[in-house]
Structures are given as C-alpha cells and as structure tokens.
Amino acid sequence: MKAIVDCNSFYCSCERLFKPQLAGRPVVVLSNNDGCIVSRSDEAKDLGVQMAGPYFMAKHLIEENDIAVFSSNYNLYGDLSMRVMDTLRELAGRDNVEVYSVDEAFVDLSIIRDEELYETAKFIKDTVEMWTGISVSIGVAPTKTLAKLANHIAKQNKKTSGCITVLNTPEKQREALQQARVHSLWGVGGAYSQKLYNMGITNGWELATMSEAWAHRFLGGVVGVRLIKELRGEHAVDMRDELIEKKMIATTRMFGNPVSDINDIKEAVATYTSRAAEKLRRQHSAAKVISVFIVKKEEDHNMSFQGSTLSERTTLPAATSITQELIKPAIALVDKLYRRGQEYKKAGVMLSGLVTDESIQGNMFLSETKNCERRLMDTIDNVNFSQRDDVLKFAASGTTRDWKMRQELRSPRYTTRWDELYEVK
Amino acid sequence: MDEDFYGAAYKGSKQFSQEQIRTANATGFGAAADDYAERGIDLNEQLIINKPATFFFRMKGDAMTDAGIHEGDVLIVDRSIKAESGKIIVGSINGELLVRRFQKTFNKAFLSPENRKFRPVEIDEFVRFDPWGVVTCVIHVIDPVLQSFLDNRKRDKSIG
Numbered sequence: 167m168k169a170i171v172d173c174n175s176f177y178c179s180c181e182r183l184f185k186p187q188l189a190g191r192p193v194v195v196l197s198n199n200d201g202c203i204v205s206r207s208d209e210a211k212d213l214g215v216q217m218a219g220p221y222f223m224a225k226h227l228i229e230e231n232d233i234a235v236f237s238s239n240y241n242l243y244g245d246l247s248m249r250v251m252d253t254l255r256e257l258a259g260r261d262n263v264e265v266y267s268v269d270e271a272f273v274d275l276s277i278i279r280d281e282e283l284y285e286t287a288k289f290i291k292d293t294v295e296m297w298t299g300i301s302v303s304i305g306v307a308p309t310k311t312l313a314k315l316a317n318h319i320a321k322q323n324k325k326t327s328g329c330i331t332v333l334n335t336p337e338k339q340r341e342a343l344q345q346a347r348v349h350s351l352w353g354v355g356g357a358y359s360q361k362l363y364n365m366g367i368t369n370g371w372e373l374a375t376m377s378e379a380w381a382h383r384f385l386g387g388v389v390g391v392r393l394i395k396e397l398r399g400e401h402a403v404d405m406r407d408e409l410i411e412k413k414m415i416a417t418t419r420m421f422g423n424p425v426s427d428i429n430d431i432k433e434a435v436a437t438y439t440s441r442a443a444e445k446l447r448r449q450h451s452a453a454k455v456i457s458v459f460i461v462k463k464e465e466d467h468n469m470s471f472q473g474s475t476l477s478e479r480t481t482l483p484a485a486t487s488i489t490q491e492l493i494k495p496a497i498a499l500v501d502k503l504y505r506r507g508q509e510y511k512k513a514g515v516m517l518s519g520l521v522t523d524e525s526i527q528g529n530m531f532l533s534e535t536k537n538c539e540r541r542l543m544d545t546i547d548n549v550n551f552s553q554r555d556d557v558l559k560f561a562a563s564g565t566t567r568d569w570k571m572r573q574e575l576r577s578p579r580y581t582t583r584w585d586e587l588y589e590v591k
Numbered sequence: 592m593d594e595d596f597y598g599a600a601y602k603g604s605k606q607f608s609q610e611q612i613r614t615a616n617a618t619g620f621g622a623a624a625d626d627y628a629e630r631g632i633d634l635n636e637q638l639i640i641n642k643p644a645t646f647f648f649r650m651k652g653d654a655m656t657d658a659g660i661h662e663g664d665v666l667i668v669d670r671s672i673k674a675e676s677g678k679i680i681v682g683s684i685n686g687e688l689l690v691r692r693f694q695k696t697f698n699k700a701f702l703s704p705e706n707r708k709f710r711p712v713e714i715d716e717f718v719r720f721d722p723w724g725v726v727t728c729v730i731h732v733i734d735p736v737l738q739s740f741l742d743n744r745k746r747d748k749s750i751g
Contacts, residue, residue: 186721187686249643256643297644297671299723581646585745589651590666590681590688 167283167334168401169273169306170313171254171290172321173247174329176269176300177205180246181236183299184580184588192233196221200237200574201420208324237576243268245581249298257290272310280334287330303329307339310403311396314352315342315370339399343370353393358385374398415453417442418514424463426509431460432500438515439496443489446517447543452485454519456492458499461512476503485521488539492517638728644671646724648681648690655679655690657705665730666690674722676700681723684712688723 173179177195182188192209196202203224206215213231215224221235228235247268254263254271262274278286287304294302303324305317312333319342320331333339349359351370361384367373374397381390392402417438425431435458446453459477478499486492496515578586639645648666658679660666666681674680676695681688682702691702691712702720703711714720732738 184688185686186683186688186723189686189719252643297641299670584647584741587647587649587665588688590648590690591652591654 167275167278167280167306167308167332168310168313169275169287169290169304170266170310170317171250171271171273171294172303172305172317173250173269174301174303174321174324175205175207176247177236177238177243178207178210179300180239180243181234181577182207183246184577185234188234192231193236194224194228194233195236195238196575197238204238235575237574239576239579241579241582242577246298246300250294250300250302253294253297254290257293272313275306283332283334284330287332288328291330301329303327305331305333307333308399309396309401311352311393312339312342312399315346315350318346318350336399340371343374343397346370348373351393351397353389353396370397413520414516414518415442415445415451415520416514416516417445418459418512420512421510424509424511426507428500428504428506431504431510431513432497434513435496435500435515436493438513439493440489442515442517443487443492443543446487446520447523450523451520452487452523453482453492453517454485454521455479455481455517456495456499457516457518458496458503459514459516460500460503460510463509463511478502481519485519485523487523488543638667640727641669641671644724645669648688650690650729654704654706654709658692659731660690660705660726660729661731663732666726667728667730668724669727670724672725672727674725679726681726683719683721683723684714685719690726693722 175193178193181193181195190209192213192215193207194203194210194215195205197204200221203215203217203219203221206217210233213227213233215227215233227233250269251263251265251271254273258273258275264272264274266272273290275283275286283306287306291302291304294300303317303320305313305315305320307313307316316331316333320327320329331342333342346369348354348362348367348370351373354362354373362368362373365384367376374394376394378391378394381394382388384390385393395402419434419438421430421434425434439456457477457479459475461475464474480495480499482491482495578588580586580588646668648668650660650662650664650666653662660679668681672678674682674693676693678693679690680693680702681690682693683689684702689702689712691704694701694703694711700714700720701711702714712718732741
C-alpha cells in the first residue's frame, strides 16, 4: 500500500504554529507581492474565501469576519516543509518517502500488514503533528492515484475521518470511485474531464471499468492506460516515477511597484538569473537556451490581470550552468525588450534546452578555467546556503533592490534567522 | 545538497566522503593525516537530539531567572519530548507562548515562574492551555565582547 501525506492548509498551519492566538480564527496567506490568496484555513474556506482569488476582491469579506492575513513567508514554510519531510523519512525510512510538493509526500507502506495500516497512518499523523506542529491528512490505498483519492475523501470531512482514509479493499475502492467525479481524480486534467463528461463518463468507477485499448486511444496513450490501471488498484506509477528532472527552470516575480528604469529591470533580471542558475546547478543540469520576459503595466484597470508580455530568447554557444555566462545574455535581452517611458510590473527568466552538466565533475577535457568557474559556483552556492541572505551575489543584481516584492504582512522568519527568533516571556 | 544539511537525527558535520578531502583528490591516495581527519567538535551534534522537532526561542524578561534563564538567552526547545511535571516547557496560555516550569499534582496543574516577582498560573477549566515543547538547553552569552559582536551583527543586518 501507498500513502500520501498532505499538510492541512499548509501555509496557514505554519503561521499558526508561532501564533497560538490564531487557533479557531480564520487565516489566509497571500501570494508573492500580496496579490492573491494562496492558502486558507478551514474557517476561511467556510466563510467563502476563494482559493487563488485576488486579495482586493476578498478584502470586504476579510475585514467583516476579522480574518487574519499574512504575506507569504517562504523561509518559514520551506523550513517547516523540510521538517515534515525529515520526520516522514525518520519514521518510514529514507528510501520510502517521495516528496511530491512543498506540502505533500508519498510514503511506501508495502511492509505494513493490512490490519495495521490505519494504526500506522495514525502514528505517522500524530508524530508529524507533535514534532513539527503541522497537521496532516493521510490517504492510504494500493496505488498513488487511489491514495490521492483516499486523501481527498479524508479532507472532505475531517471530523468523521479523523483526517485518515484507508482504501485497502476492492469494495472500499469501488465505493470511493463511484462517489468521485472524474475531474477530481489525480491525473485527469481539465481538458480530459470535459471530454469524459461529454462521453457520459462522470465518475471514477465508470472510468476504471473502461478498457485499456480505449484509454490508449482516448486518454493520451500510455499515460491514459496507466491511469486506468491505477484506478483498478494495479500499480502503474512507481515511487519516484514522477521525480524526473525538470525540463525547464523559470524564476519570475512581480515587482513591488511598477518599474520604468532600465537599470532596475536589469538588476531584477540578473537576480532571477542567479536564482535560476542555482536551481539549475542543484539538479546538475546546464542550459542551452535562455529566455527573458517582461510584463507591461496596463494603464486601464479592467479585470484582466494580464499585462502584455514581451519576451526574447537566445541560444547559448554552449550549455552552461555558470551564473555570469547566463547573466550576460539575459541583460542583453533586456536591452532588446525595454522601451523607454513604459512601466513594467513583472519580469522573469527561463532556462531551457537542459542537458546534464558536464562541468560538475572536474572534466579533464574542459579547460582549467572552466573547472575553476565550477568550483567558484559551488563555493557561492555553499556560502549562500549557509548564510541565507544571498551574502554573495553578482554586482549586476544591484545592492538596493528597489524593485523587490511587496510583503507588508509577513511574519518573522522564526526558524531561519537568529535575529528573528520568537521572543518568549 | 539539502539532504546532507537536514538529516533527521542530526549526525553533526562529520558527514563527508573521501572525495571531499583534497589530498586524496590530487593523488588518488590519502595522505596519512587524512586517516585521522575530523571536522572537530560540533555544538549541534551535542545539543540537538531530534533535528526536525527542535526549535530556537529567545528569552524575553526575567520570569525564569532563578532557573538560570536570563533575558536574551537562546532556548533550545524540543517538541518531540512530552511535557511532564517538573520540566521547563514552552506552552501557550490563552493564546500566548510562555516559558515556565510545568507542575502537576494529583488534582491540579500549574505553570510556575522561577522568580518571586511573578505568580504561577493555574491550568484549570478557565484557561486554554497547550504544551508547545520542552526546553532542553539554554545558551547564555557571558563575555561582553562576544555579546557586542552578536549585537553588531544583528544591527548590520537590519541596516543592510
């Protein structure tokens, strides 16, 4: 059996850990730049606050109901996420845990006997909550897809489920599938669910009883066949199957305030490039193509949040993961895109054409300078990782950062900064 | 890389392989001294038993001075240890986090300060109490030079 462990309203739970006065009070967390709502506590959901809704549209609801609002505190959430994952690794064994996202992980429970599945899930849940202070829901089933469904059921009615649902018999799986609308299934995208509804297939059980040949034809080939198998309880998506290297790495942010000076935009793009290059090196890749885009601030304040996006790309002479080799072309692209007098609200950098980084292991076919550069990058990454605040950065990223994102309601970074520790009386 | 930094049971900084030792790299053979290579004593290794459950707090005020906890001290708090009578804990009382000694008798429970200026709080049906974690260690800086070094570093950060 496989389990998915999913943190409940993760960002809100992180905020509550150091603010016990928020127990029972509705909480929401805003996205980068305080634009949208990205996490809601159950109380906020009950009040009708919409996920991913723009903050300003929910403002009256928030003020009327005294909902606590926080800017994203990614240092805190990242640290607590790591603690949750480490706790799972400690309990289930390092190799049996697959981190799926910042607040979800699959745990392989194949060594657990059937009659002990529920107790094991309960033990995992209680231990994670005790050690990290983050409450979780757990779904257990023979396949990842069914485990996701089990978790969905556990979350729908937390009081009766106790946040745990185990679908360990064919009967339970059938009942769960019959009650699941196809669009709520893991791996069924929006486009497919519409197609399925048009064909008269509305619930998971109807889908699970279709033939593999049918799935191959109408559900995107091999992927569709895997989905059908998974729904029937035959495991087809391996642990770690999904953890393939990213084919593309992007770093984009909204500016705190609209920016019109080209130097500010260049600094921002250089910073995003450094960040993207760091991600690139972490997965041992090098990029052949770099794209830069900037988004214009629209003059009229209509309901469309999309400004017009301008983008340019360059193919590099050789694949690289060296920051300065990426910053130079990125800045050149800004020169191409920028128009004087226009205000911009967002910029981004995307690295693609990813290949395995040849320079990672000292490579004797590469020039000595290349190996030195690689070592320099490793040093920078190590220093920045241990010091947190980008102690070492490229001069092109600027020193003042006027364009930095707005985070007016961010709580202290209790777990990652000595000078922001919780002051307890 | 992250994996090495966040092993659950903290294994200290001695997690290194032969490739990380320079002399071995250059020659293919380890120099004699490498056989004894150690990274030295590591405070984390000594003071942090369960890393994912360990949090740092800073003491504010003088409620616990008689227990040797002073204003500005760093508290190491382990959430995986059960709050038992007699232990110094961090707990929330009506939504506020406090450091106190947890004391339980056969029919009553208290959070007691270690300073006569303060009064114990009785945990009865009128207060909302949740234990947060157990204080396992206090870091108290005694050298004024080190203290001003730490203060300066804090100030630099807030300017930069």
